Amino acid sequence: MITRRTMLKAGIGAALPALAAPRAWSGPPPNIVLILADDLGYGDVGTFGSPNIRTPRIDALAAEGLKLTCMYAEPFCGPARAAMMTGCYPIRVAEPGNTKSRHTVLHDREITLAEVLRPAGYTSAMIGKWGLGGHSNNRWKTELLPPSQGFDVHFGTPASNDWPEDIVLLRDGRMIEKAPDQAALPKRYADETIEFIRSSADKPFFVYFCPNMPHVALDASAEFRGGSPRGLYGDTIEELDFHVGRIVDEVARLGLADNTYVVFTSDNGPWIVKREDGGSAGPFRSGKASAWEGGFRVPCVIWAPGRIAPGRTSSEIMGLQDFFPTFAALANAAIPSDRVIDGLDSSGFINGDSERSPRNDFAYFLWTHLQAVRQGRWKLHLPRPRDPDWVAPLTPSDHVDPEDAAAIESPMLFDLRSDFGERYDLSREHPDIVANLLGFAESVRADMGDYDRLGRNVRLFDPLDKRPDAPMRVPY
Numbered sequence: 001m002i003t004r005r006t007m008l009k010a011g012i013g014a015a016l017p018a019l020a021a022p023r024a025w026s027g028p029p030p031n032i033v034l035i036l037a038d039d040l041g042y043g044d045v046g047t048f049g050s051p052n053i054r055t056p057r058i059d060a061l062a063a064e065g066l067k068l069t070c071m072y073a074e075p076f077c078g079p080a081r082a083a084m085m086t087g088c089y090p091i092r093v094a095e096p097g098n099t100k101s102r103h104t105v106l107h108d109r110e111i112t113l114a115e116v117l118r119p120a121g122y123t124s125a126m127i128g129k130w131g132l133g134g135h136s137n138n139r140w141k142t143e144l145l146p147p148s149q150g151f152d153v154h155f156g157t158p159a160s161n162d163w164p165e166d167i168v169l170l171r172d173g174r175m176i177e178k179a180p181d182q183a184a185l186p187k188r189y190a191d192e193t194i195e196f197i198r199s200s201a202d203k204p205f206f207v208y209f210c211p212n213m214p215h216v217a218l219d220a221s222a223e224f225r226g227g228s229p230r231g232l233y234g235d236t237i238e239e240l241d242f243h244v245g246r247i248v249d250e251v252a253r254l255g256l257a258d259n260t261y262v263v264f265t266s267d268n269g270p271w272i273v274k275r276e277d278g279g280s281a282g283p284f285r286s287g288k289a290s291a292w293e294g295g296f297r298v299p300c301v302i303w304a305p306g307r308i309a310p311g312r313t314s315s316e317i318m319g320l321q322d323f324f325p326t327f328a329a330l331a332n333a334a335i336p337s338d339r340v341i342d343g344l345d346s347s348g349f350i351n352g353d354s355e356r357s358p359r360n361d362f363a364y365f366l367w368t369h370l371q372a373v374r375q376g377r378w379k380l381h382l383p384r385p386r387d388p389d390w391v392a393p394l395t396p397s398d399h400v401d402p403e404d405a406a407a408i409e410s411p412m413l414f415d416l417r418s419d420f421g422e423r424y425d426l427s428r429e430h431p432d433i434v435a436n437l438l439g440f441a442e443s444v445r446a447d448m449g450d451y452d453r454l455g456r457n458v459r460l461f462d463p464l465d466k467r468p469d470a471p472m473r474v475p476y
Contacts, residue, residue, distance in 0.1 A: 029120060029204040029331045030304070031260040033193075033251070034323065035244060036084060036208070037237075038077060038129060038160070038215035040299070041270025043282030044237055048299040050280065052229040053237050057245030058264055061303040064310045065262075066350060071300035072319040072362050073268050075289050077160065077215070078103025079365075080267035080320055081131045084208075085112040085149070087324025087335070087343035091365050091448050091471070094459035096141070100471040102367055102394065103135035103159075106144055109461045111336050113324050114150030117206050120333035125153035125196040127189050128210035135159050135476045137166045147173040151208070155192045161212040164219070183219040186211060186236075190243035194250045201254045204331065209247070211240055216277050231276050248303070258306030261330070263323065266298040273401065283420040286404040289394055291364040291371035291381065292422055307351050314349075316357035317374070322346045340447075340457045363444045367391045368471040369451040373441045374416070378430075380437035381412040381422075390451040393475065411438065 043049050047059040047067060074080035079090035082104035086093050091100065094107035106112075114124040126146035133144035137159050146154040154172050161167055161182060169177040180188075193209050213219070213236040220235035224242070228234030244264060251260050270279030272287035272294070281287050281294030288295055300318070302308060321343035328335045329347045344358040364372035369391050372381045386407040387395035395405065411434050413427040427434050449455030452470050460467070 028259055029122070030307070031197075031204055031251070031256055032117075032206045032327050032331075033197075033247065033260065033262045034084070034206075034208050035247075035262070035264045036081070036210045037240065037264070037266045038210065038212055039268065039271050039279065039288060040214055040237065040266040041272070041279035041281045041287065042284055042294070042297050042299050043280030044214070044270065045299045047301070049282045050230075053234040054228065055237065055241040057241045057248065058301060061244075061248065061262060061264060062301040062313075064305060065301060065303035065308045065312070066352075067313040068300040068302070068318055069313065069315045070317050071265055071298050072296050072317065073266060073298045074320070075268055075291065075295045075364075075366050076103070077129075077267045078105075078131050078135055079367075081210070082106060083320040084323060085114075085132065086110050087113070087321045087341045089321065089342050089363060089365065089448055091368055092340065092342065092455070092458050094461045096144075096462065098460040098462050098464060098468070098472060099474045100368055101135070101474050101476050103476050104132060105134055105141065105476075106132040106149065107459070107461050108143055108148065110459075112149045113327065114146075114206060114208070116150075116324070116328050116333050116335055117204075117331055118150055120204070120331045122204045122206050122331065122333075123153075123200045124151045124206040124208070125193070125200075126151040126156065126208045126210075127153075127193050127196070128156040129160065129212050130154075130156060130210070131159055133158055137163075137168050142173055145170065145173040153192075153196055156189065156210065157212060160215055161217055162215075164217050167212075182212070182217070183221045183225070186213070186239050186243055187221065190246050193247055197247070197250055197254065197256075201256060206327075213240070214279060216271065216274055218277055233277055233279065261302060261304040261307070261327070263300065263302050265300040265320070267320075269295040269298065285420075285422045286400060288400075289366070290400045290404050291366055292404055293379075293416070293420065296362075296364060302350055304351075309352050312352065314355075314357070316349065316355075317359045317362060318346055318349075318357055319343070319359060319362060322359060326350065339459060361440065363441075363448070365448075367394060367451075368449065368473060370441060370444060370448075373437055373444060375437060375440055377415055377417040378433050378437060379414045379416050379422070380427075380434060380441070381408050381414075382438075382441060383410055384408050388451070390473075413437070 134140035140158040224239040284293035286292035286294040
């Protein structure tokens with residue numbers, strides 16, 4: 001699938017990308033609501049073990065649907081959003097000028113989930129933080145905002161809310177407000193989402209809803225401020241939970257519940273060094289901006305009462321990139337076949353036709369640096385120095401506790417079925433598994449690259465005098 005803007009960019013005679021035939025599903029195309037929280041940790045949701053943050057509506061979605069305890073995001077926000085929108089590991093995704101930004105800047109020839117769904121008859125809305133057109137609220141690439149990436153409706157901010165005074169609010173790619181009241185944004189976002197669902201109820205729709213919080217700076221409306229035992233951080237999540245409930249209630253009120261998927265998940269692990277203003281990774285080690293499980297493992301629930309049986313919990317592996325082919329398959333939409341797509345169609349697994357996810361492995365990249373790999377129960381951390389300069393300014397980092405930033409002199413092997421906290425290195429007991437995982441890591445490097453090499457299947461859409469030997473990193 002290709003949009004008019006990419007045809008114009010490439011020239012009228014440019015060939016269209018080949019499309020893979022969709023998997024045939026019976027029944028009408030389902031509606032899709034993808035909710036991606038910002039910096040919310042695995043341990044920040046009641047059903048995932050939070051002792052002091054109350055999330056009754058998200059907990060109910062898990063009880064009535066599928067709870068995934070092994071969902072992998074990315075170590076910080078931009079790459080996670082790129083994975084969700086393109087179905088690919090972020091290191092593979094093309095960026096303008098063939099560079100590789102710390103916060104992915106999506107090239108206009110990349111094809112998003114919204115663009116894949118459009119030919120299948122979907123109307124799409126992007127509500128909240130976008131984060132793929134430049135990691136700034138003062139400068140961004142208008143041509144890379146949601147209206148140019150397949151979305152029919154857009155309301156939100158171009159980037160994070162680090163400095164509330166710099167936040168700008170956009171509607172359909174145009175700035176409409178400076179420094180909006182951040183405490184009011186959760187309700188405004190939910191109101192816009194509900195209005196879009198109402199106006200689109202007679203046709204299949206896709207909503208990509210990305211709240212700005214609990215990423216700092218934190219805020220909450222008067223109704224929720226001071227109400228959580230977890231302080232302001234808990235207030236923001238409890239308010240988000242309330243608005244998730246409002247959206248689900250509207251889906252049910254309109255009689256759409258039997259044909260709608262609602263996904264709730266997060267873009268990365270918690271910003272634990274923020275202490276009371278940051279979250280919890282639950283049983284996992286470390287948090288945001290690290291390759292330990294706490295940086296990548298996030299809560300995820302999928303609710304679809306007409307298609308997913310209630311009360312199911314699974315520890316099977318999935319990644320954010322898997323939603324791209326999964327929802328394309330459920331929508332009977334074709335995905336591009338002219339490029340590598342890392343995501344795996346998990347529609348049968350989600351719907352309960354199979355107990356096993358098609359994904360059995362995962363690669364942990366910090367920006368352009370492959371730091372760990374997983375296959376099945378086994379995870380291998382690869383040797384690396386403390387604070388490698390090739391991922392600066394991510395290192396040295398105020399995101400990560402010093403213990404978790406220590407150098408790794410030789411490969412470290414962990415059994416994630418029994419050792420959630422990655423405390424017991426089993427590399428000496430299982431040299432054969434270490435060797436297998438080192439081989440897997442080399443195949444990942446050959447395919448996607450590493451800090452010191454360019455993988456054979458990374459996408460470089462802009463002209464080149466000479467193919468670079470390694471990713472061309474820029475700060476953002």
